[in-house]
Amino acid sequence: MKTEIQSYNEKQEVGYIEICYQLAKIIDSHLPEAESKIWHAHPVWFIDGNPIVGFSKQKAGLRLMFWSGADFDEDQLNVKGGKFKDASVFFTSVEQISPNDLERWLKKSKEIQWDYKNIVKRKGQLERLR
Secondary structure, eight states: OOHHHHHHHHTSOTTHHHHHHHHHHHHHHHOTTOEEEEETTEEEEEETTEEEEEEEEETTEEEEEETTGGGSOOTTOOEEOSSSSOEEEEESSGGGOOHHHHHHHHHHHHHSOBOOTTTTTTTTOOOBOO
């Protein structure tokens, strides 16, 4: 786990630290080819410069977001973005994390990708990569 992501995790409230570490551990193990870094103040994993998955602390809990998750056809990813193709789920305890679900979503995150890397160049228009 990258030092900057570890630092982010350690700054979270008690209870959320464990969620952050569990998510980062599973994401790192299933996306070994991904580059991880703090982006817009939150941990995000990228494949070929394209954001794939990340998490952030919000009022409702810890939000796990998949940039192309709206096309995963997964009921648990029920917080859909408006204008883009993102989808999320919130966790308030580590027990809510299903490693099997997360593994399936991470597999889909490699198979289903929209090109967020070039969204500015395309003036807000997304194109499907995979």
